[in-house]
Amino acid sequence: MRSWLAFFTASFKQMVRNRQAIFWTLFFPVVFMTMMGFLGRNSTQEVKVLLVDLDRSPASQQVAAAFEHVPVFKVTEASSEAAARRQVADAKADAAIILPEGFGARLQAALAGQGEADLRVLYGNANLVKAQETRGMLETTVEHVGLALARRSSPIVARSEAVGTTATGYLEFVVPGLLAMMMMNTGLFSIANVVTRWRDRGVLKRLRATTVTPATIVTAWVTTQMVSGILSVVLLLGLAIGLFKAHLTVHATAIAAFTILGMGVFFAIGFFLAGIAKDSEAVVPLVNLVSLPMMFLSGVFFPIDSLPRWLFKIVHYLPLSYLADGLRSTLTSGATLASLGADVAALAVWLLVAIVASVRAFRWE
Amino acid sequence: MPAIEVSGLVKDYGTVRAVDGVSFAVEEGEIFGLLGPNGAGKTTTMEILEGLRRPTAGRIQVAGFDVVRQPNEVKRRIGVQLQATALFDLLTVRETIALYAQFVPNPRPVDEVLKELALEEKASTYAKDLSGGQKQRLSIAIALVNDPQIVFLDEPTTGLDPQARRNLWDTIRALKRQGKTVVLSTHYMDEAQELCDRLIVIDHGRVIAEGSPKELIRRHFEASIVQFRLDEPLDAQRAAELGALLGQDGPVSGPEVSAQVEDVPGVLARLFTWAAAAGVTVSELAVRTASLEDLFLKLTGRSLRE
Missing domain, CATH: 3.40.50.300 (P-loop containing nucleotide triphosphate hydrolases)
Known part of the structure; x- marks a missing residue:
């Protein structure tokens, strides 16, 4: 235990002092997240609104004009409700306002105290954050128009409807992917590169000349990297939620489980790569060979079901696919650990296989 | 123990x-x-x-x-x-x-x-x-x-x-x-x-x-080592003469010459006389005791750093 603590402390010091490694592990996720965070915001400054005037009465035209006067809305006319609905669903427009037939007549009646005139608002649901903003802005505008006509209560009522399939924005999609990617990179690099360098320099052999067991060395070093991974997860999630207002659900146990299991898998793969690589220079392309395809194919940046069927069937089994899927399910859909058994089991199998392979491939020199 | x-x-x-x-x-x-x-x-x-x-x-x-x-x-x-x-x-x-x-x-x-x-x-x-x-x-x-x-x-x-x-x-x-x-x-x-x-x-x-x-050197080398450098190559006759003078089996090849010698003063005296008579210039003359380097060379026929 004394040896373990000593090696753990020494490892931790080395990790903290290796600023370059820290920088590269966190640099990309943070930059990418920042880009997405700000991109997401910028696009909310202009709201593309389609206008479908089915009534074509002076009253309906007046209401339509009121929308055009709000600077944040970029209003264009659409030919039919179906066309407008399609465009909103495809996220080509942010929202559509439908002024139904007979709107003018109903507004007249409402102003005379008879019922109310309703118009319909379709808002795009592709980006959860933006959808709420758009809906709020449109409803407020409708209310203002109504109150301009009648002081006490608005004669016009907006009936809002969400259109589109994905319930979350890209930021919400990509943050779990970035977390998974960060875990993969930390896991692979911190083991494969460091172990081969130690082996090249004879550090491993020197350690073996002491009575300290290999298990002590391996567990202490892995624990250090695990701590670094957990801190990175906290930092990235904090940034995503705190600064960029990503709508994520944090189930601490599920996230912790996936962090530990996921990093464990990549530590073991890192040991395996270190074992089969000739030296610390040969291991770099080997690590890239493993990490780059996974980075692009395992659902970090785009959903893997958008890949060709045959490719999907293959990449679906990659460890990063399970890790990204598990993290995404819990962070964006709020799934608890209990409902993510399949991902956990698959990662556990990967962990086992990778450990066996790395033990067989391990070399002291 | x-x-x-x-x-x-x-x-x-x-x-x-x-x-x-x-x-x-x-x-x-x-x-x-x-x-x-x-x-x-x-x-x-x-x-x-x-x-x-x-x-x-x-x-x-x-x-x-x-x-x-x-x-x-x-x-x-x-x-x-x-x-x-x-x-x-x-x-x-x-x-x-x-x-x-x-x-x-x-x-x-x-x-x-x-x-x-x-x-x-x-x-x-x-x-x-x-x-x-x-x-x-x-x-x-x-x-x-x-x-x-x-x-x-x-x-x-x-x-x-x-x-x-x-x-x-x-x-x-x-x-x-x-x-x-x-x-x-x-x-x-x-x-x-x-x-x-x-x-x-x-x-x-x-x-x-x-x-x-x-002990190792004493065991393998009873003699000291005389070494010198010949500035010009020797003809066959001179090479044979020098070999005999240094107590070697065959002729001597230059330009670096190194020989184990027991009677150092006697050999040196004869070497100088011979060199003067033959008109041969001997330079970088040194007499030393054998080293481990010589020992290795003797035992393996190779130099250590080859």
Whole structure:
């Protein structure tokens, strides 16, 4: 235990002092997240609104004009409700306002105290954050128009409807992917590169000349990297939620489980790569060979079901696919650990296989 | 009881026999050398003694324990400095010593070790920023944290500048003064001659000579060595004359001439007379006692650094 603590402390010091490694592990996720965070915001400054005037009465035209006067809305006319609905669903427009037939007549009646005139608002649901903003802005505008006509209560009522399939924005999609990617990179690099360098320099052999067991060395070093991974997860999630207002659900146990299991898998793969690589220079392309395809194919940046069927069937089994899927399910859909058994089991199998392979491939020199 | 006893040590790597039946004993408190060219089997032998490799055959006792059966008993009593300095780049000198101190039951105080190896000024320098000599000293420092009975040094001065080499020699002599047994491998003849009480010469995995440097030279060379340089090549007749003069079997070939000579004054007198008569210029004349380098050349027919 004394040896373990000593090696753990020494490892931790080395990790903290290796600023370059820290920088590269966190640099990309943070930059990418920042880009997405700000991109997401910028696009909310202009709201593309389609206008479908089915009534074509002076009253309906007046209401339509009121929308055009709000600077944040970029209003264009659409030919039919179906066309407008399609465009909103495809996220080509942010929202559509439908002024139904007979709107003018109903507004007249409402102003005379008879019922109310309703118009319909379709808002795009592709980006959860933006959808709420758009809906709020449109409803407020409708209310203002109504109150301009009648002081006490608005004669016009907006009936809002969400259109589109994905319930979350890209930021919400990509943050779990970035977390998974960060875990993969930390896991692979911190083991494969460091172990081969130690082996090249004879550090491993020197350690073996002491009575300290290999298990002590391996567990202490892995624990250090695990701590670094957990801190990175906290930092990235904090940034995503705190600064960029990503709508994520944090189930601490599920996230912790996936962090530990996921990093464990990549530590073991890192040991395996270190074992089969000739030296610390040969291991770099080997690590890239493993990490780059996974980075692009395992659902970090785009959903893997958008890949060709045959490719999907293959990449679906990659460890990063399970890790990204598990993290995404819990962070964006709020799934608890209990409902993510399949991902956990698959990662556990990967962990086992990778450990066996790395033990067989391990070399002291 | 000897500090180390090795008998019939064999190590095979696949079909290659790296160590081929090596036997020797190291007495307590001596500096014992393993001398030989690169690839002779020195490092393999050392690493087997340190418990880092398993021998294919042979019996090895270190500090009274069998290295194969009780490696941890051995490891507790020895200090190891490997050929590669094997340091963690981003740990300071003090932290490195402290780390290895935590791996042993009753470590020596870190400050004491720092002082002994003259590393106090570098205590808070990262290992990666040390000079070659300082790295070697740190490497020896971590070999000393467990206050070992036996210290193994594998080519400790390779790659060091002359000043750093001499400093390290002082460090090694200091270990002997403390009563420690030192096993040292080297391919530098002068180093072995300077430091070792006794040594074995290894070539192709076999011991080809054993004894103290002086004893070995006396045993193999009764004579001194006369060497000089011929500025111009000799014709056949002159070459034969010079060969006979130096007591050699055949003619002498230049330009470097080296001969074992028992009657130094007589031979030199005859050499000068002959050279003057023959009109041959002899330069860079030197008379010296034989060195381990000469011994190696005599035993193997090869120079050590080939």
